[in-house]
Amino acid sequence: MTKYKLEYIWLDGYTPTPGLRGKTQIKEFDHFPSLEELPLWGFDGSSTEQAEGRNSDCVLKPVAVYPDPARKNGALVMCEVMMPDGVTPHPSNARATILDDEGAWFGFEQEYFFYKDGRPLGFPEHGYPAPQGPYYTGVGFKNVGDVAREIVEEHLELCLEAGINHEGINAEVAKGQWEFQIFGKGSKKAADEVWMARYLLLRLTEKYGVDIEFHCKPLGDTDWNGSGMHCNFSTKYLREVGGKEYFEALMAAFEKNLDDHIAVYGPDNHMRLTGKHETAPWNKFSYGVADRGASIRVPHSFVRNDYKGYLEDRRPNSQGDPYKIASQVLKTISEVDIKAVAAA
Structure with a gap:
């Protein structure tokens, strides 16, 4: 098993332009992790304009993964921001509701x-x-x-x-x-x-x-x-x-x-x-x-x-x-x- 450095990356709730955020967790895999193997992960939304301090939990849902060339055994994990249930998209989550077409x-x-x-x-x-x-x-x-x-x-x-x-x-x-x-x-x-x-x-x-x-x-x-x-x-x-x-x-x-x-x-x-x-x-x-x-x-x-x-x-x-x-x-x-x- 290899310890992988997973950089979870998401868009914060700042307006009119969201900022990029990222934090790292370490997980063991016997190969480069697939998207399906990456877990949900929480963060403090009160520090990113995505929640209040009294109810600050937000959830990161991996949606794309790339090798991280700047780190040994690293992965860049693009995430959507979800509500605490891990299912409902956060209001700041533009990706979840956009029109998409692979032919476009x-x-x-x-x-x-x-x-x-x-x-x-x-x-x-x-x-x-x-x-x-x-x-x-x-x-x-x-x-x-x-x-x-x-x-x-x-x-x-x-x-x-x-x-x-x-x-x-x-x-x-x-x-x-x-x-x-x-x-x-x-x-x-x-x-x-x-x-x-x-x-x-x-x-x-x-x-x-x-x-x-x-x-x-x-x-x-x-x-x-x-x-x-x-x-x-x-x-x-x-x-x-x-x-x-x-x-x-x-x-x-x-x-x-x-x-x-x-x-x-x-x-x-x-x-x-x-x-x-x-x-x-x-x-x-x-x-x-x-x-x-x-x-x-x-x-x-x-x-x-x-x-x-x-x-x-x-x-x-x-x-x-x-x-x-x-x-x-x-x-x-x-x-x-x-x-x-x-x-x-």
């Missing part, structure tokens, strides 16, 4: 800033560095500094070793800003892996003395980009049938549901979605081929392939909850699919 594919582009001493990594103590331009996909010390690439490369390796479907990295438009991409089939699987990748990044930066800033517009109303989490999506129908008429009906549904999307696409999006810096205004819907200033960017390949393939919703921001984002996208698509199936 999601690719999330997670942007973020490295921060040190209260400012983006590489910014001078006073004022700003040279304007945006050379930093996006940049190389060299003057563009990316001396530690950022080391962190993102190590994070990439950790994700791959954990079995997370990490698909790429690049330096972003603003100095100190980076991006990683996660792809998954099904809302829950894709969102689980985004949250786990965020967790691994946050834990990694502890040893570098650097913080991660996920706020969508940390530099406020300045000529510096904010951070998004663009959501690339497709469904089986969109990939295999599609068609211009269906696409136009889909865009009409997205426009009709604009407010519902913005409500779950991350807090403070009005600060980021201003119509500047390759964003569409938060209160207007638009789409266009290869248009990075539209709400939804339509790839050239999608049009060439008779309106089949994937689309990119550019409105979700870097603080967004991928469970809620993916679920809202599916909810809007389902309105159109019901009509399409009925017509067929």
Whole structure:
């Protein structure tokens, strides 16, 4: 038998953006534990905005497990938060109630800033560095500094070793800003892996003395980009049938549901979605081929392939909850699919 270090990870009850929490327990197994073998585990919800002190018990229910590459005999255990009965989802548990479909594919582009001493990594103590331009996909010390690439490369390796479907990295438009991409089939699987990748990044930066800033517009109303989490999506129908008429009906549904999307696409999006810096205004819907200033960017390949393939919703921001984002996208698509199936 081997003693395994099980890191139980969950989302707390803070609003408008939940935080990641984790604690470790040791259990003996004669092999890497399967999800079914992992026990429920309690925690103090009064310390995570999920219960009152007089009745503080909450329960962690394992829902996904990954090897922990940073620990010998370690496992990363993604959990849902349950009420004390271990069966009823806690009100803060967004994962338990979202729409899910394994035929729906999601690719999330997670942007973020490295921060040190209260400012983006590489910014001078006073004022700003040279304007945006050379930093996006940049190389060299003057563009990316001396530690950022080391962190993102190590994070990439950790994700791959954990079995997370990490698909790429690049330096972003603003100095100190980076991006990683996660792809998954099904809302829950894709969102689980985004949250786990965020967790691994946050834990990694502890040893570098650097913080991660996920706020969508940390530099406020300045000529510096904010951070998004663009959501690339497709469904089986969109990939295999599609068609211009269906696409136009889909865009009409997205426009009709604009407010519902913005409500779950991350807090403070009005600060980021201003119509500047390759964003569409938060209160207007638009789409266009290869248009990075539209709400939804339509790839050239999608049009060439008779309106089949994937689309990119550019409105979700870097603080967004991928469970809620993916679920809202599916909810809007389902309105159109019901009509399409009925017509067929």
